[in-house]
Amino acid sequence: MCQSSARGQHCGSSACSNLRHHKPHLSRISSFCDACCTAQPDCPLISVSEGFCELTGYDRETILGQNCRFLNDGCDIQPSDRQGLRVSAQTGKHFCGVLKNLKADGTPFLNLLDMRGLSVGKTKDGEERFFIVGIQADVSEQGSEDLPLEHKTQMQHIAALVRDELTSGLQQEAIVTASSAGDDALNDITPYEEPRWILGEVFETHALGG
Numbered sequence: 014m015c016q017s018s019a020r021g022q023h024c025g026s027s028a029c030s031n032l033r034h035h036k037p038h039l040s041r042i043s044s045f046c047d048a049c050c051t052a053q054p055d056c057p058l059i060s061v062s063e064g065f066c067e068l069t070g071y072d073r074e075t076i077l078g079q080n081c082r083f084l085n086d087g088c089d090i091q092p093s094d095r096q097g098l099r100v101s102a103q104t105g106k107h108f109c110g111v112l113k114n115l116k117a118d119g120t121p122f123l124n125l126l127d128m129r130g131l132s133v134g135k136t137k138d139g140e141e142r143f144f145i146v147g148i149q150a151d152v153s154e155q156g157s158e159d160l161p162l163e164h165k166t167q168m169q170h171i172a173a174l175v176r177d178e179l180t181s182g183l184q185q186e187a188i189v190t191a192s193s194a195g196d197d198a199l200n201d202i203t204p205y206e207e208p209r210w211i212l213g214e215v216f217e218t219h220a221l222g223g
Contacts, residue, residue: 105130
């Protein structure tokens with residue numbers, strides 16, 4: 014979204030960098046953090062971490078303003094996961110799953126994605142505005158999309174830590190960068206005093222916490 018602005022291009026925190034020493038299967042947790050705008054058509058990316066670029070091989074100038082589906086272009090994604098991603102983008106509810114993705118050079122990898130909406134404020138018409146924030150990890154060494162429950166639970170714990178540290182900064186960054194991209198609907202946002210993560214699970218029967 015914010016392709017020309019110096020702001021809105023970095024989605025990272027000390028929480029991300031300090032998580033390298035968690036369990037080995039999540040040692041690359043710091044590689045992924047991104048945010049996209051649900052108020053614009055096709056939910057374009059407005060921010061990505063350095064690690065996201067390093068692992069995927071994409072540079073910011075290429076991917077900001079695009080929907081992140083370029084990562085799974087041509088990949089076989091389970092219908093239930095596609096539906097979960099769609100519902101999460103529409104509602105901000107929590108989604109966690111392992112997806113087949115491709116790097117810029119075509120190298121396949123398994124992406125453990127944890128995403129949830131951050132509600133940042135309301136428009137003058139009273140409509141709530143939220144942005145989707147994804148915390149991701151490369152779990153290719155597992156060799157399968159059927160990741161043990163323990164690993165997914167650990168991922169969600171780490172994602173929660175990262176979100177806690179990112180919350181206030183993301184609220185301001187999301188509003189400023191989205192507005193600078195020319196979205197009139199976002200220019201009239203009245204920010205919440207305290208931004209809040211949207212509650213609820215995409216798949217309530219498979220909720221792992223949150």
